[in-house]
Amino acid sequence: IPSIDTLLGGGLRKGQLTEITGQSSSGKTQVCLYSAAHVAARHMGAVLYLDTSNSFSPSRIAHILDELPISLIKEPKDMRLKRVMSSIICESVFDIFALFEVLDRLEVSLNCKVTNGSNKICLLIIDSVSSLLAPIIGGKNSQGRSMMISVAMILKKLAHKHNLSVLVTNHMVAGNGAPKPALGESWKAAPHIRLMISRDRGSNICTATTLKHTLLACGRHMKFQFLPS
Amino acid sequence: DTDEEAYAALRGRDMAPNEIAQKLLLQGAQNAWDMLSEEQSQKHITTGSGDLNGILGGGIHCKEVTEIGGVPGIGKTQLGIQLAINVQIPVDYGGLGGKAIYIDTEGSFMVERVYQIAEGCISDIMEYFPCHHDKSSSGQENLQPESFLAGIYYFRICSYTEQIAVINYLEKFLGEHKDVRIVIIDSVTFHFRQDFDDLALRTRVLCGLSLKLMKLSKSYNLAVVLLNQVTTKFTEGSFQLTLALGDSWSHSCTNRLILYWKGNERCAYLDKSPSLPVASTPYAVTSKGVRDAGSSSCKRVRVM
Numbered sequence: 001i002p003s004i005d006t007l008l009g010g011g012l013r014k015g016q017l018t019e020i021t022g023q024s025s026s027g028k029t030q031v032c033l034y035s036a037a038h039v040a041a042r043h044m045g046a047v048l049y050l051d052t053s054n055s056f057s058p059s060r061i062a063h064i065l066d067e068l069p070i071s072l073i074k075e076p077k078d079m080r081l082k083r084v085m086s087s088i089i090c091e092s093v094f095d096i097f098a099l100f101e102v103l104d105r106l107e108v109s110l111n112c113k114v115t116n117g118s119n120k121i122c123l124l125i126i127d128s129v130s131s132l133l134a135p136i137i138g139g140k141n142s143q144g145r146s147m148m149i150s151v152a153m154i155l156k157k158l159a160h161k162h163n164l165s166v167l168v169t170n171h172m173v174a175g176n177g178a179p180k181p182a183l184g185e186s187w188k189a190a191p192h193i194r195l196m197i198s199r200d201r202g203s204n205i206c207t208a209t210t211l212k213h214t215l216l217a218c219g220r221h222m223k224f225q226f227l228p229s
Numbered sequence: 230d231t232d233e234e235a236y237a238a239l240r241g242r243d244m245a246p247n248e249i250a251q252k253l254l255l256q257g258a259q260n261a262w263d264m265l266s267e268e269q270s271q272k273h274i275t276t277g278s279g280d281l282n283g284i285l286g287g288g289i290h291c292k293e294v295t296e297i298g299g300v301p302g303i304g305k306t307q308l309g310i311q312l313a314i315n316v317q318i319p320v321d322y323g324g325l326g327g328k329a330i331y332i333d334t335e336g337s338f339m340v341e342r343v344y345q346i347a348e349g350c351i352s353d354i355m356e357y358f359p360c361h362h363d364k365s366s367s368g369q370e371n372l373q374p375e376s377f378l379a380g381i382y383y384f385r386i387c388s389y390t391e392q393i394a395v396i397n398y399l400e401k402f403l404g405e406h407k408d409v410r411i412v413i414i415d416s417v418t419f420h421f422r423q424d425f426d427d428l429a430l431r432t433r434v435l436c437g438l439s440l441k442l443m444k445l446s447k448s449y450n451l452a453v454v455l456l457n458q459v460t461t462k463f464t465e466g467s468f469q470l471t472l473a474l475g476d477s478w479s480h481s482c483t484n485r486l487i488l489y490w491k492g493n494e495r496c497a498y499l500d501k502s503p504s505l506p507v508a509s510t511p512y513a514v515t516s517k518g519v520r521d522a523g524s525s526s527c528k529r530v531r532v533m
Contacts, residue, residue, distance in 0.1 A: 025485065025501035033503070036261075048258075052440070054293050054447055054483045057504035058265035085262035089255065094444040105256070131481065134436035138429040201507075 001034055001224055004208055008193060012039075012123065012165040016214070017156050019191035021170040021181040026199045027206045028169040029055045030226050032127045035167055036088050037064040041080070045122030046087040050102060052131040056090045087119070096132045096147055103154050110162045121164065124155070128169035130182045137183065145186055152190035181211075188212070272325050274411060274452055275318070277311045277350075277519035280510040284499045290484070291325075291410060291452045294443055296417075296501075298459035298472050299488030303495060304514045305456040306337040307346075308488070309413045311519040312454060314343070314350050316411040317380045319372075322354050327410025327451075328380045330402070332395055334419045338383065347377035349517025382409070389420040389434075396438055403449045410451045412442070417455040439481030459487060494522060 005011045012018055012035060020028050033056075036047045049056055065084055066077075093099050110121065126132075129151065136144035159166045168191070172179040181187075181196070188194075194211040205225055210218045273288030282288045289295055289312060299305045313331050318324025331338060351372050382402075386392050392414075403409055418435075425431040446453040459472050485501035491511070498509040511522035 025507075029503050049261075052443065053481065054443055055503040056261075056264070058261045058268050060504035061261055062265060063504075082262055085265060086260045088261040089258045090261060090264060091258035092444075092447050094440045094447075131436065131440065135433050135440065138433060139427075 001031065001226075004031065004195070004222065004224065006222060008195070008213075012167055013193070014122070014163045014165050015160050016192040017152070017159055017166045017168065017190065018193040018195070019168050019170055020195050020197060021172060021211070022197040022199075023172045023179060026197050027226060028171075028197065029053075029127055031197065032125045032167060032169060033057065033060055034064055034226075035123065036125060037061050037084070038068075039123045039165075040084045040087045041065060041068055045120050046089060047123045047125065048106060048121045049088060049090045050093045050099070050124070050126045051090055052093055052126075052128055054092065055127065058085065061085065061088065089121075093126075093132065096136060096151070099126070099129075099132055099151065100154075103151075103158065107158060110158070110164075121162075124158065124164050124166045126155075126166075126168045128171060130170040133183060145184075148183060148187060149190070152187065156190070156192075274312055274325060275315050276308065276512075277315060278510075278512040278521045280521050281497055281512045281519070284497065284505070284508040284510050285484075285486070286502075286505050289411070289452045289454060291450050292447050293483035294439070294446055294453040294455065294481070295484040295486060296455045296457055296472075296482035297486045297488065298457045300459060300490070303488045303490065304519070305488060306415055307342075307514045308519055309415045309454065309456055310338070310343050310346055311350075312411055312452075313381050313413055314347050314377050314518070316452075317377055318350070318354065322358055325410045326408075328382065328406065328408045330382045330384070330399070330409055330412045332384045332386060332392070332412070332414045334386055334392060334414070334416055336385065337415055338385075340378070343378060343381070344374050345516065346518040347374035349515075350377070352517070382406070386420070389424070392420055393434065393438065396441055399441075399445055403445060403451075407449070409449070411454065412445070412451060413454045413456070415456040416458060418457055436481060443481075443483075455482065 008018065020031050022028050032049070036049055039045070040047050062081060062085065065081060091102060093102060106121065106124070133144065133148050133151070136147060138144065155166050155168070158164055170187075171182050173182045174180075181194075191212065192214050194213075195208050196211050197206055197208045199206045205223050207221055207223050209221050212218060271291060273282070273286070273290055275288045276282055276285065297305055297308060309331070313329035316325050316327045316329050318326070320326040351374065354372065384395050386395055399412065421431055421435060442453045442455075445451070457472055482501065483503065484499070484505075487498045487500050489496055489498065494511050495513060496509055496511045499505060499507055513520050513522045
């Protein structure tokens with residue numbers, strides 16, 4: 001999505017943790033699906049998509065790929081579809097311990113891979129990390145918060161060590177008045193880049209805003225629209 | 230144990246083969262290409278209304294959690310009951326031939342109405358498949374309202390602790406009853422709105438419950454339908470919708486459908502979906518159940 005790429009400063013950066021936050025049905029999952037489709041289509045590598053709400057839609061990915069401009073390499077459309085879709089791996093994760101386990105397996109897998117360009121994971125997506133943390137955060141027990149910080153550290157370490165881009169989604173909660181991103185203050189420092197998106201229900205136009213960025217100015221807005229089905 | 234074997238192999242060598250690493254990573258995961266063909270062959274649960282099925286992409290999806298919100302009186306329970314009946318439509322007649330679990334928190338489940346809806350469903354099947362039941366192997370005796378009623382496993386719960394308990398129990402139950410293809414909770418937030426002093430705890434509990442339901446729907450390949458209260462304000466041509474327990478809950482579903490009144494007509498609005506555009510359509514609740522708006526059977530009108 002060109003507008004989001006602009007806000008990100010060219011796209012999802014390798015070695016960095018990017019967060020997309022927004023209210024329900026603002027388009028976070030769509031951004032994840034688009035990212036997965038584009039990265040896989042451009043031969044950049046494999047994508048690992050961790051889905052917590054059974055929202056990963058293969059037919060939507062296929063549709064997004066269909067709309068991509070024809071690549072420079074002459075490849076029959078159906079062969080390209082199969083190649084690209086085969087390099088997007090999706091796993092359902094429903095609790096925080098399962099997440100730790102998957103990340104562990106990912107680490108092992110990345111450690112012992114001989115460089116095999118198109119099969120190596122280069123993008124990790126977690127949609128959404130906040131759903132997994134919501135059942136344990138808050139309350140007097142601080143274990144939830146420490147798990148959240150662990151997750152952040154593991155993700156950043158994976159990103160840095162293996163040159164992955166990591167994209168996570170976060171939902172919003174009711175603040176004092178205006179809604180604010182979930183996961184609280186301790187999480188704010190974790191991602192390198194934070195974007196917030198919202199959708200205007202009437203016009204279906206989405207707006208993305210930079211909340212935090214290591215290199216670019218914050219508070220920039222861009223508008224965009226997803227392709228209709 | 231595959232895990233231990235793999236780890237032992239990795240430790241014992243300098244360069245682990247790609248296959249072990251890849252196999253380890255892919256344990257439990259699937260690639261999108263395989264999922265695509267699976268997704269395309271999935272059957273959906275009809276709602277009774279062709280238009281409503283249309284905005285839902287064919288009907289209610291298995292392996293997904295669908296939240297249905299609406300003001301009291303709009304007919305959420307009617308739709309819940311309709312789905313509990315429709316999931317049982319035999320495979321020969323284009324249905325899933327599955328059973329239903331109905332978790333009733335408010336006591337809205339009226340058996341007489343379920344019987345009526347079952348009769349309505351059967352009469353429609355007979356209309357669309359007039360010669361079929363002579364040839365069908367399942368036989369005519371299965372298409373009786375009583376057998377549809379028998380296909381609904383009903384749980385009545387009266388507190389949030391019972392609700393948590395029943396959801397925890399579901400996994401065992403589903404392991405023993407593999408023909409269940411839909412779980413309906415009517416309504417999911419009712420017992421959490423009063424009595425809960427610690428709101429943060431409530432959020433944690435609800436998020437935990439919704440993850441459990443997500444997991445069940447995926448592992449047992451069934452649809453989970455959560456009915457929820459909502460208040461709507463229709464101002465300046467757009468909606469202000471407030472789902473009960475709002476922000477703490479609204480991310481915890483795959484799809485969301487909102488039922489609302491447009492004058493005296495019932496409408497449904499698809500608010501959240503990973504693959505379908507937002508859309509709305511009118512529909513009706515008749516004596517036979519949920520049908521398209523403009524149905525000939527006598528409609529149930531707005532009482533307020």
